[in-house]
Amino acid sequence: MESLQRPVLLILGAGAVGLSLAGKLSGTARVYVACRPAHADAIREQGLAIEGIWGNGTVDGIICVTDSWEVPAGVEFVIVTAKGTDTRAICEEYAEVIRGLPVASLQNGIGNEEIIAEYTDTVVGGTVTTNFSVVGPGHVRVRSESAPMQLGVWSGDGAAAALDRLIGIVRAAGIPVEASDDIRAGKWTKALLNIAVNPLSALLRAPVGAAADDDLREIVAGLIRETFAVAGAEGVRLPWTTADDYLEHLFCVQVPDFAAVYPSMYYDLRLGRRTEIDLLNGYIVRLGERHGIETPYNRCIAGLIRYAGAHPDAR
Numbered sequence: 001m002e003s004l005q006r007p008v009l010l011i012l013g014a015g016a017v018g019l020s021l022a023g024k025l026s027g028t029a030r031v032y033v034a035c036r037p038a039h040a041d042a043i044r045e046q047g048l049a050i051e052g053i054w055g056n057g058t059v060d061g062i063i064c065v066t067d068s069w070e071v072p073a074g075v076e077f078v079i080v081t082a083k084g085t086d087t088r089a090i091c092e093e094y095a096e097v098i099r100g101l102p103v104a105s106l107q108n109g110i111g112n113e114e115i116i117a118e119y120t121d122t123v124v125g126g127t128v129t130t131n132f133s134v135v136g137p138g139h140v141r142v143r144s145e146s147a148p149m150q151l152g153v154w155s156g157d158g159a160a161a162a163l164d165r166l167i168g169i170v171r172a173a174g175i176p177v178e179a180s181d182d183i184r185a186g187k188w189t190k191a192l193l194n195i196a197v198n199p200l201s202a203l204l205r206a207p208v209g210a211a212a213d214d215d216l217r218e219i220v221a222g223l224i225r226e227t228f229a230v231a232g233a234e235g236v237r238l239p240w241t242t243a244d245d246y247l248e249h250l251f252c253v254q255v256p257d258f259a260a261v262y263p264s265m266y267y268d269l270r271l272g273r274r275t276e277i278d279l280l281n282g283y284i285v286r287l288g289e290r291h292g293i294e295t296p297y298n299r300c301i302a303g304l305i306r307y308a309g310a311h312p313d314a315r
């Protein structure tokens, strides 16, 4: 009977972001997480350990699945938090579960919602500007937060109703969240931060604050100016008129907010995992080629990340 009273959610690809969300959302919802066996075993045995700005303690009641057949009927909403490099694979694996359900993405980079829309009609786009990391199996840490979660209609007739419902669930769990009336622009807006800081932090093994160093500011400015040119050619309406307006926000607000933490790409490179570079800087290079816009800064940084990803000695 519980499903009649509490929303039933499935989080697909639960690591740093997905497990932290599960920890918070399980206060007001029944939460299934599709995760790897190491997390599943630890959480089944001793609950989810969570620490940081979203609270400290152990959360019981999260239900881990490692295969699609383990998901029971009755899931109301799906939230994808796998890396963008795994979006298609996880949608394939859980295709029977997600078909017909509203699915939201909270992933970084451009292109995830388009893939998800191939598997279900109702898609909600989203961004989360909080720092999450995995401490160990079934153990996550939530550190700095710079903006509320943004959620907005991506596609499907049912998306507006699904959006309202999801915002209600997220808010009830105590997570700051806002509705976005242009989530496509919202995804680009979030990508600006990731394009500026993720690859530099990953390559230099330095926290986000390094981006403000005198030796790096010009590189960051180059990455962002190129991204603005490409976004303009794509007709994306960013909240800042010029790249320099955004750079002021980046250096005065976002970099200070995340100065001491490491972004997700840092962990991917250190752990030898595929990075999301081709959904971020690499994506800007590809779009630049299509529009005849030179993107030497993004081309350079994307090449460095790909090289480091492919050569263990270089990371």
Ligand SMILES: NC(=O)C1=CN([C@@H]2O[C@H](COP(=O)(O)OP(=O)(O)OC[C@H]3O[C@@H](n4cnc5c(N)ncnc54)[C@H](O)[C@@H]3O)[C@@H](O)[C@H]2O)C=CC1
Pocket (backbone or CB within 6 Å): 012, 013, 014, 015, 016, 017, 018, 034, 035, 036, 066, 081, 082, 083, 084, 086, 089, 090, 093, 106, 107, 108, 109, 128, 129, 130, 131, 132, 133, 134, 263, 264, 276
């Ligand atoms: N870590 C952060 O602070 C933030 C990350 N993001 C974005 O959120 C997304 C997720 O990032 P993280 O949580 O850091 O990544 P993560 O790598 O910690 O978590 C993703 C998890 O999905 C699992 N996974 C992938 N395919 C799976 C499958 N088929 N079945 C079960 N589990 C599967 C992976 O094994 C991994 O544990 C990325 O797009 C990232 O850029 C966004 C905001 C902040």
Ligand SMILES: CC(C)(CO)C(=O)C(=O)O
Pocket (backbone or CB within 6 Å): 108, 128, 129, 130, 131, 132, 193, 194, 197, 198, 258, 261, 262, 263, 264, 265
């Ligand atoms: C906002 C930030 C930088 C938080 O860690 C992020 O999105 C990431 O790590 O990819």
